Amino acid sequence: MTGGLVAQSSVGPRRLTTQRQLVASALHEAGRTVSAAELFAGLRGNNPRIGRATVFRTLDLLVEIGLAQRFEGDGHVYLYTSCAPIHHHHLVCRVCGGTTDIDDAEVDALIRSVHRRHDFVLDHASLDFYGTCSSCPAAK
Amino acid sequence: MTGGLVAQSSVGPRRLTTQRQLVASALHEAGRTVSAAELFAGLRGNNPRIGRATVFRTLDLLVEIGLAQRFEGDGHVYLYTSCAPIHHHHLVCRVCGGTTDIDDAEVDALIRSVHRRHDFVLDHASLDFYGTCSSCPAAK
DNA sequence: ATCCTAACTGATACTCGGTATCGTTAGCCG
DNA sequence: CGGCTAACGATACCGAGTATCAGTTAGGAT
Ligand SMILES: [Mn+2]
Ligand SMILES: [Mn+2]
Ligand SMILES: [Zn+2]
Ligand SMILES: [Zn+2]
Numbered sequence: 469m470t471g472g473l474v475a476q477s478s479v480g481p482r483r484l485t486t487q488r489q490l491v492a493s494a495l496h497e498a499g500r501t502v503s504a505a506e507l508f509a510g511l512r513g514n515n516p517r518i519g520r521a522t523v524f525r526t527l528d529l530l531v532e533i534g535l536a537q538r539f540e541g542d543g544h545v546y547l548y549t550s551c552a553p554i555h556h557h558h559l560v561c562r563v564c565g566g567t568t569d570i571d572d573a574e575v576d577a578l579i580r581s582v583h584r585r586h587d588f589v590l591d592h593a594s595l596d597f598y599g600t601c602s603s604c605p606a607a608k
Numbered sequence: 609m610t611g612g613l614v615a616q617s618s619v620g621p622r623r624l625t626t627q628r629q630l631v632a633s634a635l636h637e638a639g640r641t642v643s644a645a646e647l648f649a650g651l652r653g654n655n656p657r658i659g660r661a662t663v664f665r666t667l668d669l670l671v672e673i674g675l676a677q678r679f680e681g682d683g684h685v686y687l688y689t690s691c692a693p694i695h696h697h698h699l700v701c702r703v704c705g706g707t708t709d710i711d712d713a714e715v716d717a718l719i720r721s722v723h724r725r726h727d728f729v730l731d732h733a734s735l736d737f738y739g740t741c742s743s744c745p746a747a748k
Numbered sequence: 749a750t751c752c753t754a755a756c757t758g759a760t761a762c763t764c765g766g767t768a769t770c771g772t773t774a775g776c777c778g
Numbered sequence: 779c780g781g782c783t784a785a786c787g788a789t790a791c792c793g794a795g796t797a798t799c800a801g802t803t804a805g806g807a808t
Contacts, residue, residue, distance in 0.1 A: 483775045483784055505765075519787035524766065540680045544795075545765065559728045568726060578718045586708060587742035588699045598734040602727035623755055623804050645794075659758035664795065684766075685794065750808085757802065766792085773786065778779105 482529075487518055491526040492535065492550070500565035501539055501547035539596060558596045563604035570597070622669075627658055631666040632675065632690070640705035641679055641687035679736060698736045703744035710737070 494507055508523045527548050530536035534553030539560055541547040549558075549567050557575050559568040579590050600606055634647055648663045667688050670676035674693030679700055681687040689698075689707050697715050699708040719730050 590739040594738040599730040
């Protein structure tokens with residue numbers, strides 16, 4: 469699951485370090501959206517020899533290569549979720565942090581409709597939706 | 609356009625101060641999404657007697673009562689736009705900051721579809737879309 | 749018009765998520 | 779191995795947003 473870290477990109481070789489494996493697997497095992505601070509705290513508990521900056525850098529890298537996705541959390545914090553590197557959209561629960569993949573077809577229909585009416589190029593990466601999942605009490 | 613500041617809420621009376629009028633009208637005249645820092649700088653240029661915190665507080669207030677809407681900017685900064693206090697969604701151009709209102713009908717269709725399939729309550733306030741408008745060069 | 753009081757303001761200090769720096773470590777290739 | 783250099787971690791730093799609090803002012807009451 470972390471094999472995707474070995475990059476085939478043109479910006480230089482990527483190294484599969486133990487820290488990157490730790491961050492990637494911690495994110496994957498979280499099973500929900502988590503902040504960099506959360507991940508850092510959890511990793512420090514097990515292995516005190518990991519740096520804060522490394523967690524931030526690795527999360528950026530994972531997003532860049534498509535193995536994670538970034539969301540905006542409520543307290544103006546970035547949240548991350550482990551993700552397959554194929555393009556799709558999410559429902560993000562604001563209560564429990566859980567994410568659910570959306571069928572691209574219904575979203576793409578909206579994108580095409582909007583594009584037809586407004587001549588506006590949607591940035592697909594940002595088309596994720598926030599709310600409350602069925603197993604969480606309806607907030608508000 | 610600033611009359612809405614006089615509140616009828618249960619959290620105490622709201623006062624229509626000169627600072628609030630300044631912020632509200634500056635935001636309205638911007639005609640696009642702007643950050644709190646931008647507004648503050650512009651207001652300071654004309655009237656040095658306005659505080660940074662007041663700009664932030666007033667923007668929060670405007671969002672709270674529905675006269676402005678908050679977005680997430682690229683540099684992890686909040687952007688604001690003056691807005692009619694009726695529920696609707698936006699296209700936000702990441703290049704020029706311009707916003708366009710979307711017909712609610714097409715968005716609501718998606719919301720209903722998602723809710724039918726996933727039993728997920730969408731937070732309507734967050735359903736805004738980012739991209740590049742037709743009068744801006746296609747980024748990337 | 750004047751008073752009164754609570755809402756509001758602005759200077760300042762602070763919090764904290766994220767980033768830049770830089771000397772050190774370690775992945776990877778030959 | 780040995781060497782190159784990506785990547786690491788400690789630390790300092792930045793900047794958006796918030797808390798504090800003494801002083802100010804809007805606006806209702808008299
Ligand atoms: Mn996913
Ligand atoms: Mn609008
Ligand atoms: Zn949930
Ligand atoms: Zn534009």
